[in-house]
Amino acid sequence: MSQDELAAWLRLALTPGVGNGAARRLLARFGQPGAIFSQSTAALHSCVHASQAAQLHQHPPGWDTALDTAWTWLQNAGAAEAEGCGRALIPLGDPRYPPALLQIEDPPLMLYALGPAAWLAQPVPLLDSRCALAIVGSRNPTAQGSENARSFAQTLARQGWCVVSGLALGVDGAAHQGALESAPQALPSAVRPCTVAVVGTGIDRVYPRSHQALAHAIVRQGFILSEYPLGTPPLAANFPKRNRLIAGLSAGTLVVEAALASSSLITARLAAEQGREVFAIPGSIHAPQAKGCHTLLREGAKLVESVQDILEELPAARQALDRLTQAASTPTPTSASPAAASAAATVTPSPSTAAEHPVLAALGFDPMGLDQLQGRTGWNTAALQGWLLEQELDGQVARLPGGLFQRLVRS
Incomplete structure (x- = not known):
């Protein structure tokens, strides 16, 4: 995460009167936090109350200090990593964000995480x-x-x-x-x-x-x-x-x-x-x-x-x-090998090509569970969950109660 990205996420999280629900609506409408603050008041008012839109055009109290503190904390991770411990700030949309939290009423915008550096470096959910x-x-x-x-x-x-x-x-x-x-x-x-x-x-x-x-x-x-x-x-x-x-x-x-x-x-x-x-x-x-x-x-x-x-x-x-045990015993190709990179590309979706990928066709327009969609596509769980989250934030897919997903029709 760059310092500018961190600044935008912290500004969104710390803006008074803008809770997690309003923030998620803004992200679904405008994409990344940086794009939210360049919108007009009228555009913001299309998804939040007028008072919230006005607050979004101001720097929240303590934002500069929080940014300096968080950036320093992340940059000083080297000493901790020398002992095998890593630090991370994981926002919505990050592949490491636990998918189960998206099913609760008020998922946090960001999670601060401490854990093994080798695990935090992997683009997969922190927890099944x-x-x-x-x-x-x-x-x-x-x-x-x-x-x-x-x-x-x-x-x-x-x-x-x-x-x-x-x-x-x-x-x-x-x-x-x-x-x-x-x-x-x-x-x-x-x-x-x-x-x-x-x-x-x-x-x-x-x-x-x-x-x-x-x-x-x-x-x-x-x-x-x-x-x-x-x-x-x-x-x-x-x-x-x-x-x-x-x-x-x-x-x-x-x-x-x-x-x-x-x-x-x-x-x-x-x-x-x-x-x-x-x-x-x-x-x-x-x-x-x-x-x-x-x-x-x-x-x-x-x-x-x-x-x-x-x-x-x-x-x-x-x-x-059983699936986790099987996945852990399957060798994972490294990016150093061209053949490995090619094989990985067939499993992990690219954000730039997700719209053309046949997963949308496999999803259809009826509600479908993750296991059923996984059976149709052959994708591994982590890749599929990350792709679904990207599509949810992009407004292509909706998450329904009961762990179901449904493709949306855009007008």
């Missing part, structure tokens, strides 16, 4: 959410609750799952630690994080501070993600908002222990609203940490006693894991 499970719970769990979180995460990671949580004290930390205990010693060539931490602060801060060592371990085998600008402190209002990302990145959410006022219940309810599965581990009727789980169970969450109880509800994940 079909093979990810959120594990959340009390910040003050019982000893059994901590052990349950650790052992469930360890077993899931051993079977190829990614454990998503929030790096908080208690259950979150135990879940991350359990996943790391099952991580391979050597990184696989494919992007296969064992755990992802979604934080409610700027990604340059670790909260709580006692999780510094855990955070450093996570970025060697997984990712830390944040939607908040660098330097953002741990504000109470940000943590419930980040919970939608924890739920959205996962095929389901497991609540290990939670009091009735726990933010983990927010994550579980967001997961249910997003069409994801919700699981809960029952506990003692006398333990306050169990009352939230019992409430979820009364509301229809799946009662969990073992990892098998989770796997039975997510059969599609097994197929996704």
Whole structure:
């Protein structure tokens, strides 16, 4: 990302009164953020309110400082990369952006990411959410609750799952630690994080501070993600908002222990609203940490006693894991070879030729799922998801509820 591109994305994200929804409408209408700010007020008013259009013609407060901070952070990635850790700022439309977040009500415009440099350099989604499970719970769990979180995460990671949580004290930390205990010693060539931490602060801060060592371990085998600008402190209002990302990145959410006022219940309810599965581990009727789980169970969450109880509800994940394993074992040609470049060109679409590609013909005009479209085209999942996102931003394809896509007819 160039400095000009970064400046445009940050300006769009920081403009007062222009939320993620309005920003996505602007991107769909005008393309990249840089093109938005060259539009007339009347043109902007065609997709946003007049007050928002007026704000877009002004520099937002703190924009210059945020740009300097973010650019310096990205440019200083060399020292971190020497230890294998990379930094990235991933906007909508980037092939690394997790496709599952596009299905939630309020996907972030940008994600700040820390993780293995080799993975962040690959133009593929950071995470296949079909093979990810959120594990959340009390910040003050019982000893059994901590052990349950650790052992469930360890077993899931051993079977190829990614454990998503929030790096908080208690259950979150135990879940991350359990996943790391099952991580391979050597990184696989494919992007296969064992755990992802979604934080409610700027990604340059670790909260709580006692999780510094855990955070450093996570970025060697997984990712830390944040939607908040660098330097953002741990504000109470940000943590419930980040919970939608924890739920959205996962095929389901497991609540290990939670009091009735726990933010983990927010994550579980967001997961249910997003069409994801919700699981809960029952506990003692006398333990306050169990009352939230019992409430979820009364509301229809799946009662969990073992990892098998989770796997039975997510059969599609097994197929996704098998595909990932097969893809990881298939040699990938390098760009240094002309023959490899030619072969890669048959798999990865070029933005300049996407409109002429037969994928649009294969899609037709009826709603179609990704698996069905993949079967018709033969494209690999990462290439197809990236191409569909490009077409969505270009107004050629619409994303429908239930993970379906539909070709649009332009007048």
